[in-house]
Amino acid sequence: MNMGRPLEFDPEQALDAAMGVFWASGYGATSVQDLLEAMDLSKSSFYQAFGSKRQLFERCLRRYRENTAAAMLDGLDQTVSGRRFIADMLYSAAGEACLGEKPRGCLVMNTANEFAQQDATVAGWVAQGVNRFTAVFRAAVQRAQKEGEIAAAKDPEALAHYLVSSMSGLKTMVKAGAGEKTVRDIVPLILSALD
């Protein structure tokens, strides 16, 4: 019963494009015009397909959260040790400092910073994101504990929160313009808390 004229664009692809813009510029600084150009859509198609800037943002945030968490879990599966995974995550965050592109940080934490508890709905989305990331790091810590690279006595939940916090701080340092060396030298200090 699939009636009517079919879409001329790929919704997933359009969503990815929109996500990229929000990620790079934040919600407020992104205009519908910007989105239209990035997604290569007319205004009508945009509102028809996504309802509003706000609704689109929620979908992007959810998409980012799920994609990122899934990719992290994948990485955790494929890496040699839990401890190594954690170190790799931190160093790759630090690595944003030397890439030619502008650092974008993490969409979830960027949103936390932009809306800072000023919008209950958004705060809920952000909290879900933090939970997802925390869960990934908790799994990594628990694996590292089984592997004997982190003391079993440590609380995996607390360590996970610590790691999310540290990742976020690191990415903010990069955005603040800290040099590659500066930011890479921070990583071993973060990791030393696991000993």
Added chain:
Amino acid sequence: MNMGRPLEFDPEQALDAAMGVFWASGYGATSVQDLLEAMDLSKSSFYQAFGSKRQLFERCLRRYRENTAAAMLDGLDQTVSGRRFIADMLYSAAGEACLGEKPRGCLVMNTANEFAQQDATVAGWVAQGVNRFTAVFRAAVQRAQKEGEIAAAKDPEALAHYLVSSMSGLKTMVKAGAGEKTVRDIVPLILSALD
């Protein structure tokens, strides 16, 4: 030779009011209208006295940076030990989580997040802010080393960067809605890197 009609408002006070708004809402989300109300100024007086939103923002950011750095140095002077000062700073950042007010984080790091290297001028202001804060923590670390509470072998500069990064991460966690306990439990882990 001070001619003409005198100001009806206190510029410093107006600046503080403006700083508060930028601090709470960021640059983009703050309208000139918002500033006018907070500063209790007419549009004419505003533009006459401060030139533009942008120029005002620079003055606020500079003011924040200097005031905050000065207050931190003051606190360092008055505290019992360098190590204690560092712990206090972290715990007070964590404490924002339970205050009734919305967490505002740090104006400098908020700005880093909002503009993320997209504006060279702003990036310069932010970098100066980071340098100031790093200098304070470096001084605290060096004092703690003299007091024997941090190993002399550690690099004070690296530790200072680590602490700025960690503070920033902590404040972002608060903004992301992490509970008081969650965030307070992160602090000892941050501090453990100093051992």
Added chain:
DNA sequence: CCACATATGGACCCATCGGTCCATATGTGG
């Protein structure tokens, strides 16, 4: 008290914001 310098209020400006609407194009199932 006069001339002048600065301050102030408020009308006004144009660009852009997010969003709606309608006429038209283009596909589908019967």
Added chain:
DNA sequence: CCACATATGGACCGATGGGTCCATATGTGG
């Protein structure tokens, strides 16, 4: 090939953005 459902382009909308301008108020030094 027709009826219909959906997609698309583009005109249009009111609100708000930052910023300017001018007439008027209010103070100063001579």
